[in-house]
Amino acid sequence: MAPTSRTILICSGKGGVGKTTLTANLGIALARLGLRTVVLDADFGLRNLDLLLGLENRIVFTAQEVLAESCRLEQALVKHKQEPNLALLPAGNPRMLEWLKPEDMKTIAGMLEEQFDYVLIDCPAGIEDGFKNAVAAAKEAIVITTPEVSAVRDADRVIGLLNTHGVKPVQLVLNRVRPKMMANQEMLAVDDVTDILALPLLGLVLEDEQVIVSTNRGEPLTLNGSKSPAARAYGNVARRLQGEEVALIDPSKEGRGLRAKVRRLMQKKIF
Amino acid sequence: MAIDRNAGLPQQLLFPPERTSHWEDNLPEQLGQFQPGAVEIFTQQWQLTCRDLQRLQTQLQEAGFSIALVRAGNPQTVISAQALGLQVKPIGSQQSSNPEETTNEGIDQLRVHRGTLRSGDQLDTAGDLLILGDVNPGARVSAGGDVMIWGRLRGIAHAGQFGDKSARVVALQLRPLQLRIADQVARGPEDQPQAGLAEEARIERGEIVIEPADPRLSRRFLEGDPPAAPGRPLA
Numbered sequence: 422m423a424p425t426s427r428t429i430l431i432c433s434g435k436g437g438v439g440k441t442t443l444t445a446n447l448g449i450a451l452a453r454l455g456l457r458t459v460v461l462d463a464d465f466g467l468r469n470l471d472l473l474l475g476l477e478n479r480i481v482f483t484a485q486e487v488l489a490e491s492c493r494l495e496q497a498l499v500k501h502k503q504e505p506n507l508a509l510l511p512a513g514n515p516r517m518l519e520w521l522k523p524e525d526m527k528t529i530a531g532m533l534e535e536q537f538d539y540v541l542i543d544c545p546a547g548i549e550d551g552f553k554n555a556v557a558a559a560k561e562a563i564v565i566t567t568p569e570v571s572a573v574r575d576a577d578r579v580i581g582l583l584n585t586h587g588v589k590p591v592q593l594v595l596n597r598v599r600p601k602m603m604a605n606q607e608m609l610a611v612d613d614v615t616d617i618l619a620l621p622l623l624g625l626v627l628e629d630e631q632v633i634v635s636t637n638r639g640e641p642l643t644l645n646g647s648k649s650p651a652a653r654a655y656g657n658v659a660r661r662l663q664g665e666e667v668a669l670i671d672p673s674k675e676g677r678g679l680r681a682k683v684r685r686l687m688q689k690k691i692f
Numbered sequence: 693m694a695i696d697r698n699a700g701l702p703q704q705l706l707f708p709p710e711r712t713s714h715w716e717d718n719l720p721e722q723l724g725q726f727q728p729g730a731v732e733i734f735t736q737q738w739q740l741t742c743r744d745l746q747r748l749q750t751q752l753q754e755a756g757f758s759i760a761l762v763r764a765g766n767p768q769t770v771i772s773a774q775a776l777g778l779q780v781k782p783i784g785s786q787q788s789s790n791p792e793e794t795t796n797e798g799i800d801q802l803r804v805h806r807g808t809l810r811s812g813d814q815l816d817t818a819g820d821l822l823i824l825g826d827v828n829p830g831a832r833v834s835a836g837g838d839v840m841i842w843g844r845l846r847g848i849a850h851a852g853q854f855g856d857k858s859a860r861v862v863a864l865q866l867r868p869l870q871l872r873i874a875d876q877v878a879r880g881p882e883d884q885p886q887a888g889l890a891e892e893a894r895i896e897r898g899e900i901v902i903e904p905a906d907p908r909l910s911r912r913f914l915e916g917d918p919p920a921a922p923g924r925p926l927a
Contacts, residue, residue: 574811577828581810617828617846619808 426534429541429662430559430588434575436546438567439596442632442641443655444543445473449643450659452506456538459498461529462512463555464545465521474501475639476509485513487532488525494532503644508537518550523557530558539662548582556586563623563658565594568609573617580618592623594658599628600672611672624658625669626651703731707738719751728756734783735762740769742814745776768803768817775816809833809847818854829869838862848872857895862905866891876900 431444441464448460461484462470471477482497487510494510501507510533533540542559545551556562562583566576576593583591595614602608615622629651635642642652643659650670657667703726707715715738731752740748749759762773765783773780801819809815809823811830821835824842831847833839839851841863850872852859857874868880871893878893878900885891892905 574830577811577830581813584810619826 425538427539427662428530428534428558428560429539430544430555430562430583431541431565432544432552432555432562432579432583433546433565433572434548434579435566435572438572439565439626439632440546441470441473441543442636443563443565443594443596443626443658444470444541445641446643446652446655447659447662448474448507448539448541449501449504449641450656451539451541451662452501452504453643453656454659454663455506456663457506457536458539458541459508459510459533459537460541460543461510461533463526463542463558464551465512465517466515466545466551468512470543471499471509471511472639473636473641474507474509476501476511477639480511483511483513484529485517487529488513488521494536521550521554523554526554526558548579552579552582556583556588559583559586559588562588562591563594564591564618564620565596566614566618567597568595568599568603568611568614570609573609573614577618580620591620593618593620594624594626595622596626597628598625598672600674603672622669623661624654625672626654626658627670627672703727703729705731705733707734707736719748723752723755723757726757729758730760731757732761732763733759735764735766735769737765738769739766740764740772742772742775742816745769745772745778749776749778771816771818803835808843811847816853827863827868834872835859851893860892860894862890862892864890866893866902871900871902873900 431440431447433440444460448458451458460470460474462468464470471480476499479499482492484497486492487494487497498508498510501509510529530540530542542555544555564576564580564583566572580591593615595611598611599608603610611622611625627650629649631642631647631649632651635647642649643655646652654670660667705722705726708718715735733748745762752759759778761779761781762769763781763783764770764773767782770780770782802822803817803819804822804824805815806824808825809827809831811828813831815821815823815833817834818836820837820840821833822840822842823833826843827833827841827845827847827849829846832850833847834850834853836854837852837856838859839849839861841849841861843863844865845861845863845868847868848870849861849863849868851861852874853872855874859873861868861871861873865885866881867885871878871880873893873895876895876899881902886904890905891902893900893902895901
């Protein structure tokens with residue numbers, strides 16, 4: 422095993438909050454820091470990590486064949502075109518869900534840990550079997566959520582489940598933050614979210630249209646050194662994971678908003 | 693875990709003694725040797741929450757088993773199983789088969805829970821309940837006696853769940869989604885709490901009221917004098 426290998430589950434509970442986007446971008450960002458990184462798609466039912474990375478047409482074997490021992494791990498790993506430090510282990514076919522056991526995920530993660538510094542697992546939405554399989558392999562986790570009541574509630578549930586599975590540490594990424602709406606109190610404030618979830622904040626990612634563009638192109642934002650706010654945020658998450666101290670952005674300074682002080686005084690609770 | 697396969701008797705699922713190994717670990721292996729159908733479960737001294745039991749129940753159902761009876765040595769497990777509507781037989785000191793007795797066993801006890809209860813978590817106890825941590829929205833706590841929360845209550849709390857109208861809910865910040873005392877239900881207040889003031893909910897003249905948890909006030913209340921200022925009635 423690589424002595425410092427870290428297996429990190431990226432999960433949210435609710436769908437569509439940015440798990441796969443974070444996995445892809447964080448994978449690239451870590452690889453760009455010179456770390457051998459593999460992203461593992463644990464969303465067997467609705468896989469699309471390969472799409473985001475633009476690797477869909479390069480997949481020959483998947484985790485399914487590796488588990489069935491009909492191919493070697495090296496054959497199934499898809500190396501990223503521009504970022505050789507990053508590899509993808511594609512999910513198998515959706516029918517795999519029926520027989521996949523938590524032990525199988527452990528086996529795969531164990532194999533990957535021998536070769537890579539970072540194993541990032543893209544968790545499926547929900548807390549059913551797919552989640553249970555993914556969580557079995559994880560040692561630590563990043564919970565991603567958006568400043569919405571439903572996303573926060575689901576994240577809270579997932580954090581509880583991660584705790585019962587003994588996954589530690591669990592850190593938080595707050596995605597799709599709109600500074601202007603926060604300042605106008607039309608959206609949950611960062612404090613409201615961290616108040617409930619009580620997790621260390623690993624990153625704040627601003628709402629950014631570039632994310633949609635990059636997703637459709639299959640080129641994660643972090644890949645070409647984009648200066649867009651989201652790309653910066655993903656890069657910062659990677660550096661913080663590496664133990665570097667990077668200050669969090671202050672959403673109140675990003676938009677034209679009221680001062681944080683006033684905001685806190687007048688804050689209206691949505692919960 | 694070991695299996696007992698006496699012909700004619702229901703199959704018996706034995707939990708391992710506590711601390712030697714976790715019951716969930718050997719469950720699949722043990723089930724592999726069973727015929728689908730009803731099983732009796734011996735939980736030994738394990739303390740199982742409703743959630744644990746529910747998980748066990750689903751796992752068994754998926755494998756084609758149903759729970760005929762739960763034999764539990766731990767009072768908390770007995771309560772959890774009863775809450776789920778399962779047949780329970782307490783084992784242990786007095787081999788009592790009367791469920792009334794076991795329900796009462798924990799009633800004067802204080803259960804202390806350390807840590808935050810998150811969405812989906814449930815905590816249920818027969819006696820008083822003290823939580824050192826927050827109760828988040830979506831979580832639910834209930835107690836036969838008082839619910840005391842050294843933290844923020846933002847989920848649902850039920851004090852006096854067996855009908856004790858003198859039960860109270862106390863929290864450093866009392867902003868529940870819903871509050872229940874005995875058979876009364878109230879929605880939580882929506883205004884901002886006053887900082888640094890613990891609050892208390894109780895039944896007064898048939899209504900749930902919330903007011904600052906002033907220790908002097910509480911004592912007077914307990915001694916039978918009406919409190920100086922009546923609390924605000926809630927919706």
